[in-house]
Amino acid sequence: MTPPTGLISAPPRRIPRWAGWAIAVLVFVAMAPTLGWLELANGIETLHAATVLEMRRDGGSWIMPTLNGTLRIKKPPLPAWIGALAVTDATVAGASSTDPVIRDRAFSRLAWEIRWPALLAGCLMLVATFDLAKTLAGRRAALAATVLTGTSLLFLRYMRLASTDVHLALWVTVGNALLARAILLRQRGCIAAFGLALGLAFMCKGPVAILQTIAPVALLPLLHRRRTATGSGLSQPMAPEPVPARRAIPWRQVFVAVVAFLAVALPWPIMVATSNEGTLAIWWSEITRKDATTLAPDPVYAYLTLLPHLIPWLPAFLLGMLLTLRFRSSRSVRFIHRTKVQRHRGYLLAMLWLAVPILVMSLFKDKNERYLLPLLPPAAILAARGLLAMIAGMRRGRRDAGAWLASHFVLVGGIAIVLPLVGVISPQALPASLTSAWPVSASGGAWYEPRLGLPCLALAIAATVTMFRPPRRSVIAGVGIAAVLMLAANALLLWGYKDTPAGRSEMRPIAERIIAQSAGTRVAYHDPGGKPMPPDLAIYLNRVVRPLEAVRRRGDDEPDIIVMLQRENQRPPSLPGWHSFASEPYGKRYWHALKKDQP
Structure with a gap:
């Protein structure tokens, strides 16, 4: 290097x-x-x-x-x-x-x-x-x-x-x-x-x-005890003035x-x-x-x-x-x-x-x-x-020390350059073998539009070059540029990540459907497979949501709506006397909101 x-x-x-x-x-x-x-x-x-x-x-x-x-x-x-x-x-x-x-x-x-x-x-x-x-x-x-x-x-x-x-x-x-x-x-x-x-x-x-x-x-x-004989004991103070080795x-x-x-x-x-x-x-x-x-x-x-x-x-x-x-x-x-x-x-x-x-x-x-x-x-x-x-x-002019320091700059520059470069490429333009590991937005497209990704790529390349040869030709300046570049890369990463399925709440879409149907209803959660209730369901409904078993065990009134999960390659969930009135996908799964049948 x-x-x-x-x-x-x-x-x-x-x-x-x-x-x-x-x-x-x-x-x-x-x-x-x-x-x-x-x-x-x-x-x-x-x-x-x-x-x-x-x-x-x-x-x-x-x-x-x-x-x-x-x-x-x-x-x-x-x-x-x-x-x-x-x-x-x-x-x-x-x-x-x-x-x-x-x-x-x-x-x-x-x-x-x-x-x-x-x-x-x-x-x-x-x-x-x-x-x-x-x-x-x-x-x-x-x-x-x-x-x-x-x-x-x-x-x-x-x-x-x-x-x-x-x-x-x-x-x-x-x-x-x-x-x-x-x-x-x-x-x-x-x-x-x-x-x-x-x-x-x-x-x-x-x-x-x-x-x-x-x-x-x-x-x-x-x-x-191990280092006293060599004069590097930890008990000696770091202050510049002499301090007694032992104190009460x-x-x-x-x-x-x-x-x-x-x-x-x-x-x-x-x-x-x-x-x-x-x-x-x-x-x-x-x-x-x-x-x-x-x-x-x-x-x-x-x-x-x-x-x-x-x-x-x-x-x-x-x-x-x-x-x-x-x-x-x-x-x-x-x-x-x-x-x-x-x-x-x-x-x-x-x-x-x-x-x-x-x-x-x-x-x-x-x-x-x-x-x-x-x-x-x-x-x-x-x-x-x-x-x-x-x-x-x-x-001291040691080239091996420069190689060690350059390894940091290579890591920072690699992160800053690869992120916008990969983010502007649409998965549709890639072979099928690569699409599974490629960053994809919720709409199935690239993370960044060219008008954002390409200027960020150009700035990342320019910053990387400047990092190796800063204006004052100072190692300290190069480290400072690397630190600022990491903060900028973090912001760019989050800007793209926010539009991916992982950057969005799993439960918010079904919560919005429930609120649109009836804002003040009592909602419970039920999963026969034992999956714990995701906490963001209660956040985006902004109300207490208990498991159905806990509601019945407490002797509370029956809920108006029950939220259930449909796993991949399984039939939609069902309960006797209940029917699904809303469903929202999350990956290859679906969340369903069930309502009681009308008598």
């Missing part, structure tokens, strides 16, 4: 303290306009949105939220509270309107209102990432880590969705930043603030917050931290547990995932999906891991041994915050990619180490 030629960085300048805030604002401004493009269709997001709507509608309970009339107490409600505060009364009222235009505008506003708090939490996580990386490795690494976090595939994919994991990632990162200050900079006052942050993280998703903050730090004494444990601050954590984390669980039988069993099942789902266990290596989700900065991450794991034998990579790598102890701590939670979470049944969001900042800090090593190698 030919390295970028002529890229010579100017002497490094001092990174301002507000740099993290500037990056967070840039990312928010770049992603915020896209939040209303996609309908509420993602499974975890529709659960959150349906719960929030139910809290805001008809005086729903905030202390113990419900979903279709059933208590939703498996997880703490802090993200639901934040979402409910963001949704306005006008949106809730408009979602129940019989006017399709008003209803459509209301659901567009709902998508924005339910998602912007999550994006804000993600961008505040970038600020916390900057602070954490600054403590662990200095401001240059902090700037690189923040940029890498905000433009990674994992961030761009999940930070636009309203989910509990986004809010958890914020408070875990804030907590780790405070812990790093307390441990490495001896800022003992941060310990009490850490207790508050840990309590808020606990109120997002429970005990996993402890695993992702305190548990890795518990291994620090082991590393200290600040029990007063620890006590305040514990009190702050308990004051935030305990009231809601105690209230719920004392008000509902079987709550402890529900929480134990949720923590261990035993009998929580009927799905087969994910493979133990499932969290290796972190690697592709670090694109386009995966090479820097791999190099940063190599530097951290083989710090004293780094001559295996030619240009690294000539690079003076600083803050090695901080990078080791970042590696602990990444590796320990992954190893523990791999022992559990469910392994979703979004669970990795709180681990993205430490992964980006390790990637920053690799990126800074590449830049240092470039300054």
Whole structure:
């Protein structure tokens, strides 16, 4: 691979303290306009949105939220509270309107209102990432880590969705930043603030917050014993002035931290547990995932999906891991041994915050990619180490360092160029063997019209060329162009994805047919095959929708309409005394709305 030629960085300048805030604002401004493009269709997001709507509608309970009339107490409600505060009364009222235009505008506003708090939490996580990386490795690494976090595939994919994991990632990162200050900079006052942050993280998703903050730090004494003889122990402070190697444990601050954590984390669980039988069993099942789902266990290596989700900065991450794991034998990579790598102890701590939670979470049944969001900042800090090593190698004229750096630019340029190129080609112009894997819009055509796709393609090519040879001929400028290009490619991707079946709600078409037939009817859901009810049915009907079995078990009045699924190659669903009055396709399946026969 030919390295970028002529890229010579100017002497490094001092990174301002507000740099993290500037990056967070840039990312928010770049992603915020896209939040209303996609309908509420993602499974975890529709659960959150349906719960929030139910809290805001008809005086729903905030202390113990419900979903279709059933208590939703498996997880703490802090993200639901934040979402409910963001949704306005006008949106809730408009979602129940019989006017399709008003209803459509209301659901567009709902998508924005339910998602912007999550994006804000993600961008505040970038600020916390900057602070954490600054403590662990200095401001240059902090700037690189923040940029890498905000433009990674994992961030761009999940930070636009309203989910509990986004809010958890914020408070875990804030907590780790405070812990790093307390441990490495001896800022003992941060310990009490850490207790508050840990309590808020606990109120997002429970005990996993402890695993992702305190548990890795518990291994620090082991590393200290192993490295004391070489003078690189983690217990030595990072501050420039000499600090005694040993100090008494600040029990007063620890006590305040514990009190702050308990004051935030305990009231809601105690209230719920004392008000509902079987709550402890529900929480134990949720923590261990035993009998929580009927799905087969994910493979133990499932969290290796972190690697592709670090694109386009995966090479820097791999190099940063190599530097951290083989710090004293780094001559295996030619240009690294000539690079003076600083803050090695901080990078080791970042590696602990990444590796320990992954190893523990791999022992559990469910392994979703979004669970990795709180681990993205430490992964980006390790990637920053690799990126800074590449830049240092470039300054020394090492062509192999340029090849490593060029691999990032190739990934970014490939994404930016291939996306509009593929998006403007109609599936009808391709051989039948390719159409099944080709991006297709809901109408069966190309993602982008030529008047949009071709200019985007030309701009992507020009930006890629500029990325390799930026105006100031600076490596840093090339990395900045790559970051902006990733944000632009994300917006273009969502613009095309919004018109695909996957970007639209599965249940909205049948919900619209039901509202057009009779707006105020009681609706139930029934599936003899055991498929759970998609939460977006309750969202787009804007009312409680219970399974038919639950309605009859409760002794409620019979519903006016029953929604049922017709699977591929099966006959339309039927119930004695009911007939289908509306059906809507979704892929190769159909959703039917059934109404009682007239006597």
